[in-house]
Amino acid sequence: MGEEVKLFAVWGSPFSRRVEMALKLKGVEYEYIEVDLQNKSDLLLKYNPVHKKIPVLVHNGKPIAESVVILEYIDETWKGFPLLPKDPYQRAMARFWAKFIEEKCMPALFKCAGTEDREKAVEEACELLKLLENELEDKKFFGGENIGFVDIVADFIGGYWLRDIQEIVGVKILTRENLPKLCEWSDEFVNHVVIKENLPPRDKLIAYFRTRFGPKP
Amino acid sequence: MAKSDVKLIGAWPSPFVLRARIALNVKSVEYEFLQETLGSKSELLLKSNPVHKKIPVLLHHDKPICESLIIVEYIDEVWASGPSILPSDPYERAIARFWASYVDEKWFPAMKSIAVAQDDEARKAAVVQVAEGLALLEEAFQKISKGKSFFGGDHIGYLDIAFGGFLGWLRVTEGTGGIKLLNETKTPGLLKWADDFAAHPAVKDVLPDIGKLAEFSKVIVAKMRAAAAAPAK
Numbered sequence: 001m002g003e004e005v006k007l008f009a010v011w012g013s014p015f016s017r018r019v020e021m022a023l024k025l026k027g028v029e030y031e032y033i034e035v036d037l038q039n040k041s042d043l044l045l046k047y048n049p050v051h052k053k054i055p056v057l058v059h060n061g062k063p064i065a066e067s068v069v070i071l072e073y074i075d076e077t078w079k080g081f082p083l084l085p086k087d088p089y090q091r092a093m094a095r096f097w098a099k100f101i102e103e104k105c106m107p108a109l110f111k112c113a114g115t116e117d118r119e120k121a122v123e124e125a126c127e128l129l130k131l132l133e134n135e136l137e138d139k140k141f142f143g144g145e146n147i148g149f150v151d152i153v154a155d156f157i158g159g160y161w162l163r164d165i166q167e168i169v170g171v172k173i174l175t176r177e178n179l180p181k182l183c184e185w186s187d188e189f190v191n192h193v194v195i196k197e198n199l200p201p202r203d204k205l206i207a208y209f210r211t212r213f214g215p216k217p
Numbered sequence: 218m219a220k221s222d223v224k225l226i227g228a229w230p231s232p233f234v235l236r237a238r239i240a241l242n243v244k245s246v247e248y249e250f251l252q253e254t255l256g257s258k259s260e261l262l263l264k265s266n267p268v269h270k271k272i273p274v275l276l277h278h279d280k281p282i283c284e285s286l287i288i289v290e291y292i293d294e295v296w297a298s299g300p301s302i303l304p305s306d307p308y309e310r311a312i313a314r315f316w317a318s319y320v321d322e323k324w325f326p327a328m329k330s331i332a333v334a335q336d337d338e339a340r341k342a343a344v345v346q347v348a349e350g351l352a353l354l355e356e357a358f359q360k361i362s363k364g365k366s367f368f369g370g371d372h373i374g375y376l377d378i379a380f381g382g383f384l385g386w387l388r389v390t391e392g393t394g395g396i397k398l399l400n401e402t403k404t405p406g407l408l409k410w411a412d413d414f415a416a417h418p419a420v421k422d423v424l425p426d427i428g429k430l431a432e433f434s435k436v437i438v439a440k441m442r443a444a445a446a447a448p449a450k
Contacts, residue, residue, distance in 0.1 A: 050319060050353060064311045066318055076307040088294040092282045099284055100268065131268060 005030035008044050008056040010037060012200045012208055014156040015067040016055035021152050022071050024194050026078040068098060071149060083149040097135055097142065098153040104128050105154075109162060113169050113213045122171050126178055129157070133182040140188055147192055157182070158189035159199050168209045223248035224276040226262050228255065229425055230433050232325075232382035233285035234273040239378050240292040242419035244299035255436075286317055289378055303375045309361075310375075313368070316357055317379035324350040325383060331390055332438045333445040344396060348403070354380065355404040362406070366413045373417055381414045385425045389434050392427070 007023070007030050009016030023030050035044055035054050047056045047063035056063050057070045059077070064070050075083045084091050105128050111121040132154070136142060142150035156162055157174065163186075166173050176183045189195055225241065225248050227234030241248055253259055253272055265274045265281035275282040275291065282291050293302040303310050327346040334340035361368050361376065368376035391398050399408045415424055 059308070062308055064308070064315070066315055069311050069314045069318060072314065073307055073311040076310065088291055089277075089280055089282070091294065092287050092291040095287045095290070096282075096284055099287070 004060050006033055006058040008033050008035050008054050010035055010054050012205055013054060014161055017198060018067045018152050018155055019055045019057060019070050020198050021195060022074045022083060024198055025081045027080060028078050068102060068153060094149045097150045101153050112171050112173060113165050122173055125173050129179055129182060133179050136181050136185055151189060158186040160202050160205060164206050165209050165213060169213050221249060222278055224251055226251045226253060226274040227272045228253045230430055231272055232386055235423060236285040236378050236382040237273045237275060237288045238423040239419050240289045240302060243302060244292060244296040246296055286379060289375060300372055313376045316376050320380050328390060333441045335446060347398060351398060351404050355407050358406045358410060377414060384411055384415060385427060385430050388427050389431045392431055
């Protein structure tokens, strides 16, 4: 049957890592293609002419762009290890929180790394993450006993990205004081047997963040 | 299913609310429409959507579902025996979701820019952006519809609903600005699609009256322009 799966990605991107996590959780083999964002290949531009961004999943020659769209595609195509719940209401809730993370949390967190009005940015980010923590309640993962759709979309928060950026920039957002449950969840996340093999190399990430966000000499 | 089992909190001018109404109509679901008044938010809305405090909110057996496209997917999954809204093939579903996301994240913000443009130059630039977006959507329509009337083929589907929700606003923008955003030369497919969509039985009774919407838009645009012109806090 020749199943051909390719992924155009960047080693440090939480967006393309989401797709990798999903593929790995489902045991799907794929060809990884590292993209140079400063020098995008013709192939990438052909597969994602609208946004010219990663990640792009190419399945048997057909491209899909936008990480959350790709996650749903992966879940519908490879049935092992379901990412979304079966129940329509639970699915709607998962999609709601994924959207909340993508459209509200991510931009707010990126603002905290910027230099404008940082105090206000941190306050807003903490408020948003508090809502996420309330949604988590006492569950091990957003997906329940197992990692799911929302956990993967929250990879920036659960993985090392947020922790390392906040340390380098010198802000306190995700702390055990502020967000104890979310911190506990993030520990579960990075220690998950599949996730821990699929996070970017931490020292490389820290070095990158230092260059990008660290204090200038 | 009793009508009171399904309620929709919304308002007639909202393109997002319209999406939910069309989806419910496609499935012939009876529902109670709870209209919000502009300028105030009901207790029920605030309780049902505490995170965003926005419409639409679908209440199904009193359980709230928020975000218009999430509501549309929910409707498709719950009333599975009715006509399908999303395509059945996973790749086609991904394409539909991709373009719906494009409409919400790129195209509609460009549309809003036309309304809040502070001067002629800004307005012209916004119109160019919207037109470029429509060219992309036209190309997508030609590919996806495969010669049929709708993105969904013979029947209206997810992308028809996602994009079609904005049809009223598109027409109002054309009228106010004296511009033909959908036209025979650049967007022949979408031009015809718009008429077919507006005439569809699931759409025609809930699509807002353009005259009424134009009047309403004056109020909304004034608010948007005031907010856009306000000095940064």
